[in-house]
Amino acid sequence: MSDKKFEDLHFPDAPRIVVKPPGPNSRDMCQRQDILESAAVSYPKAVPIAFEEGRGATLKDVDGNVYIDFFAGAGVLNVGHCNPEVVEAAKQQMEKLTHCLDFPTPVRMKLTEEILALLPEKLRNNAKIFFVAPTGSDAVETAIKLAKFNTRRIGMISFEGGYHGMTAGALTLTANKEFKKKFMPMIPEVHFVPYAYCYRCIFGKEYPDCDFECAKYLEHVLEDPDSGVVEPAAIILEAVQGEGGSIPAPDKFIREIRRIASEHSIPLIDDEIQAGMCRTGKMWACEHSGVTPDIMTISKGVGGGLPLSVVVLDKRLDTWEKGAHVGTFRGHVVAMAAAVATLRFIKKHKLWDHVAKLGREVFLPRLEELKGESKYIGDVRGKGMMIGVEFVKDKESKKPWPEIVREVQKACYEKGLITEVGGHYQNVIRFLPPLVLTKELAETGIDIFAEAAKGVEATK
Numbered sequence: 001m002s003d004k005k006f007e008d009l010h011f012p013d014a015p016r017i018v019v020k021p022p023g024p025n026s027r028d029m030c031q032r033q034d035i036l037e038s039a040a041v042s043y044p045k046a047v048p049i050a051f052e053e054g055r056g057a058t059l060k061d062v063d064g065n066v067y068i069d070f071f072a073g074a075g076v077l078n079v080g081h082c083n084p085e086v087v088e089a090a091k092q093q094m095e096k097l098t099h100c101l102d103f104p105t106p107v108r109m110k111l112t113e114e115i116l117a118l119l120p121e122k123l124r125n126n127a128k129i130f131f132v133a134p135t136g137s138d139a140v141e142t143a144i145k146l147a148k149f150n151t152r153r154i155g156m157i158s159f160e161g162g163y164h165g166m167t168a169g170a171l172t173l174t175a176n177k178e179f180k181k182k183f184m185p186m187i188p189e190v191h192f193v194p195y196a197y198c199y200r201c202i203f204g205k206e207y208p209d210c211d212f213e214c215a216k217y218l219e220h221v222l223e224d225p226d227s228g229v230v231e232p233a234a235i236i237l238e239a240v241q242g243e244g245g246s247i248p249a250p251d252k253f254i255r256e257i258r259r260i261a262s263e264h265s266i267p268l269i270d271d272e273i274q275a276g277m278c279r280t281g282k283m284w285a286c287e288h289s290g291v292t293p294d295i296m297t298i299s300k301g302v303g304g305g306l307p308l309s310v311v312v313l314d315k316r317l318d319t320w321e322k323g324a325h326v327g328t329f330r331g332h333v334v335a336m337a338a339a340v341a342t343l344r345f346i347k348k349h350k351l352w353d354h355v356a357k358l359g360r361e362v363f364l365p366r367l368e369e370l371k372g373e374s375k376y377i378g379d380v381r382g383k384g385m386m387i388g389v390e391f392v393k394d395k396e397s398k399k400p401w402p403e404i405v406r407e408v409q410k411a412c413y414e415k416g417l418i419t420e421v422g423g424h425y426q427n428v429i430r431f432l433p434p435l436v437l438t439k440e441l442a443e444t445g446i447d448i449f450a451e452a453a454k455g456v457e458a459t460k
């Protein structure tokens, strides 16, 4: 494993638990946060820890505990917390120029070139870059608006289990029904079609003998005049679903969606906000299937920890006029400098190879083994370092078991491992560590997870 070069990026003593988490300082800060901040604050409700420092794939809390981080700030810290090359680039930029609207700057020009050079080949030669406001949701809003403007259509198609953000359009494209019930659809005519979630195939089929009924369903709704779904402005897809439970769709499914979109002249938006930036063992998740999208949304990992988001669009969609989508923070100069350093770091280390290898040779085999030993782990899946472990009440019925997952997550952080929970039923433990994770940290983290899962299982 060629991860010697990443060894010095982390706290050397991770994991190290000096006081049972949450320690007194964490408890105090979480309590004060509860009083002072909106009730909408989310992550500390599940992992009640206050953090002070991050290095590589490790985190230190305010009580001095050191954790292995299998969460990476929801898939942001791909090149690690406080990557020295990123920090240096951001510091230097900070002293030169921090904000400049969308005027050209040397760093903006460099970043545009770096992103273009890393795009899938067919897109690279036909793409334009649009820096949008800092979050992933902003990129999704931009993609929706662009598709609607180009097609003069109203509706959108998204996938069951899809997650695209929390602003009006992005939220409406997000499949989770709790949000829908509470906040109502905010844009009209959004329809959801099945994703290739093979563990729970709604057509009762088994991959690979399934003939991709799920993709055919999309074809059906587009072609049946009585399906209730008018031709949409775009189809939005995650090539590997993130919040839906780290679900890697088979490549052929992605290719089928591309084919159907093309045959119906519907732009395909590939949401790479979570699965992009090497997360799945290729620079972009769509590269596994060889599919070229019309629009790509990028955020999370691109800024190396600083907020930045980008829309890549096929040149022929660049039909809107000057000022059609202006904004004050359309590409923050310091985040752009961090992004140039991030992309160079990724290229220099061919990070995709490291990610693919750790996923294939360490995570998946070890977790498969654990599944064999467990009564409650129904499915293990993933690509690269975007991994899901789905817990069920029993393997026959596959009845989801979200409660056990919260117990396992707690047992993990108490032993020094930070994880994420997701999935349709919130019954999936998700691993999305910084991609500079070493083999040793990966193995230690998986050992902690195994011990936590077995410990919780023993109480059932």
Ligand code: PLP
Pocket: 074, 134, 135, 136, 137, 138, 140, 163, 164, 165, 166, 238, 242, 243, 271, 272, 273, 274, 275, 299, 300
């Ligand atoms: N799209 C995908 C695939 C995501 O995973 C996320 C966030 O998790 C978003 C969009 C929204 O990004 P943000 O939280 O930065 O608004």
